[in-house]
Amino acid sequence: MADPVIGILGAGRIGTALARLAVKAGYDVGVATAKPPAEIALLLEFTAPGARAETAADLVAGSDMVILALPLGKYRMLDPAAFAGKITVDAMNYWPQTEGNLPEFDSPLSSSEIIQAYLPQARVVRGFNHMGYHEFEQDARPAGDVGRRAMALAGNDDAANAVVAELVSRIGFDPVVAGICGPAVVSASARRSSVRVRMRRNLRPCLPAV
Numbered sequence: 001m002a003d004p005v006i007g008i009l010g011a012g013r014i015g016t017a018l019a020r021l022a023v024k025a026g027y028d029v030g031v032a033t034a035k036p037p038a039e040i041a042l043l044l045e046f047t048a049p050g051a052r053a054e055t056a057a058d059l060v061a062g063s064d065m066v067i068l069a070l071p072l073g074k075y076r077m078l079d080p081a082a083f084a085g086k087i088t089v090d091a092m093n094y095w096p097q098t099e100g101n102l103p104e105f106d107s108p109l110s111s112s113e114i115i116q117a118y119l120p121q122a123r124v125v126r127g128f129n130h131m132g133y134h135e136f137e138q139d140a141r142p143a144g145d146v147g148r149r150a151m152a153l154a155g156n157d158d159a160a161n162a163v164v165a166e167l168v169s170r171i172g173f174d175p176v177v178a179g180i181c182g183p184a185v186v187s188a189s190a191r192r193s194s195v196r197v198r199m200r201r202n203l204r205p206c207l208p209a210v
């Protein structure tokens, strides 16, 4: 399969880190925020050279995979219809220390389940959540490197999981895929085996055996 066109919504810390790594890995990458593309283009020249600046609407329409790298509290600005059939990587975390309390996320559901319910036709895969933005480039390693870290992915669409897993691997991490039913896997810090142990502890029983 041809490489997916990747659209990143958010040009902040994690959005630009992922844009740099995805461009380096050979993907066609676009980036959008709520601001006009001209403003983002200037920023991208310095933070993610090679990534295109677009409007959010054009970005979503023209991408095969959209990475949500915007503040969680802004998710209702997304147009659900535009996400129909799109592989949608939810990199957003509920972190009241930075965004304040968002009562709808004080829920037994994981934040990605709430995003999936808001974007019912999107193929949501939770990913890129448990590493700090500064760790992505610092810790990226080629496949087979003994120091390569694992990246947990959670999604209930196997084909979408596979496409995101390839991205994860190409940018420098070992993908570990689980079902979407559990809460976020946080603080996973080391290799594949360690992430799997944490998943077993943290996810609800829908998790397939890992």
Ligand SMILES: NC(=O)c1ccc[n+]([C@@H]2O[C@H](COP(=O)([O-])OP(=O)(O)OC[C@H]3O[C@@H](n4cnc5c(N)ncnc54)[C@H](OP(=O)(O)O)[C@@H]3O)[C@@H](O)[C@H]2O)c1
Pocket (backbone or CB within 6 Å): 009, 010, 011, 012, 013, 014, 015, 032, 033, 034, 035, 056, 068, 069, 070, 071, 072, 074, 077, 091, 092, 093, 094, 095, 128, 129, 130, 131, 132, 133, 134
């Ligand atoms: N920082 C990390 O290490 C890290 C790690 C894992 C996950 N995360 C999660 O990733 C998300 C982003 O974190 P961050 O640290 O990168 O935040 P950030 O540096 O504040 O960047 C947020 C970006 O989102 C854009 N944005 C705001 N509203 C938007 C909208 N409606 N549509 C499109 N873009 C919009 C902002 O652009 P404008 O305001 O200019 O439009 C900005 O470029 C958060 O949910 C966070 O929990 C962060």
